[in-house]
Amino acid sequence: MTLPGSPHVAYRGGELFVEDCALGRLARRFGTPLYVYSRSAMLAALAGYQRALAGRDHLICYAMKANSNLAVLQIFAQAGCGFDIVSGGELERVLAAGGDAAKVVFSGVGKTRAEMARALEAGVACFNVESESELELLSQVAVQVGRTARISLRVNPDVDPKTHPYISTGLKGNKFGVAHERAVATYRRAATLPGIEVAGIDCHIGSQITETGPYLDALDRVLDLVESVEAHGITLHHLDLGGGLGITYTDEQPPAAEALVKAMLARIDTRGHGHRKIVLEPGRSLVGNAGVLVASVLYLKPGGAKNFCIVDAAMNDLMRPAMYEAWMSIVSCTLRDEPPQTMDVVGPVCESGDWLGRDRHLAVQPGDTVAVLSAGAYGMSMASNYNTRGRAAEVMVSGAQAWLIRDREAPADLFRGEHLLPR
């Protein structure tokens, strides 16, 4: 039985393994729900980007909102990565994981004064500025703290990435970036501001993109702008082409990272921009296929219209199905010699939207464990405490070794910081 996603997640003799660790055993050792990640799968995904960029001035900034566990950041930092951050909190995580602030780019439409000041003090490589008012404020803050902010403008190329509307970010009418028509004027303004040094240009058109076309269209629009901006005597040293490459959840066939990046580099070279530093911000494609969410089957509930398989993981652990109606593969950790039944896999949360998979064919009994595949990105990082459910534990696997990289939350963790009224 071949599974979609990573070759590091596979059956051996009826047992599902991540690298050399059987998930059933990890579930007994660490409890469920449990996120399990493969270190090799993460490094293999990164290597695709690294091969394509070898020999060029470049920086791969892992978009850490996809999975911000400190151990995940540590793996990427040790492999030479920088980070794409979208909050001050993410910057603190980078520093706590031993990452280098000089390899950090700071994205996001709503940076606060305090976040700007802290990022300047830490010495981030670049602010990806998303509006004209942000640019003005950033200059003021930089002058106040006695630093210069290196910036690129995030431009909105108005390209349809052909993905889910919630994760498409480069169209007119999205809240992201500076409109293409305003970009030259905004760069000219930036060049006059005392706290600002123009460093490059940035775009990011969406997420879970499975075609090369939208990337090349966006790239052409960005290169057109680079030429217009430089005609005004403003130099753009780097091209930040964002992230967004999709992964295989079921039968999607996204281009390999290496092929995609090579296609982009070929276009950059053809248009005479080969001397520029390349920055990329991949998130999902570095970690998505490297992780699974393991859950225990609590009850089977047969019904007239539907059969339900109630598991101990829920929408608070994994939001993607409820939020985007995302289809994620769900398989047994131990194969049974019984005919599969059709069932909806649902969690214990009190919402009808709390489902992980609909109309799945599974042969399971209460007490069995199942795994939701390709859950390494936007899984744990989007988890909440809804229904006062502690967030899952996380484990990193390398070969036959498994390390606990995040403790399971206990109820007392969840109301720490809350206060009763005086009696």
Ligand SMILES: *Cc1c(COP(=O)(O)O)cnc(C)c1O
């Ligand atoms: C989320 C995000 C990314 C990464 O997107 P993926 O689809 O996870 O690769 C990159 N850049 C920015 C600005 C983002 O917001």
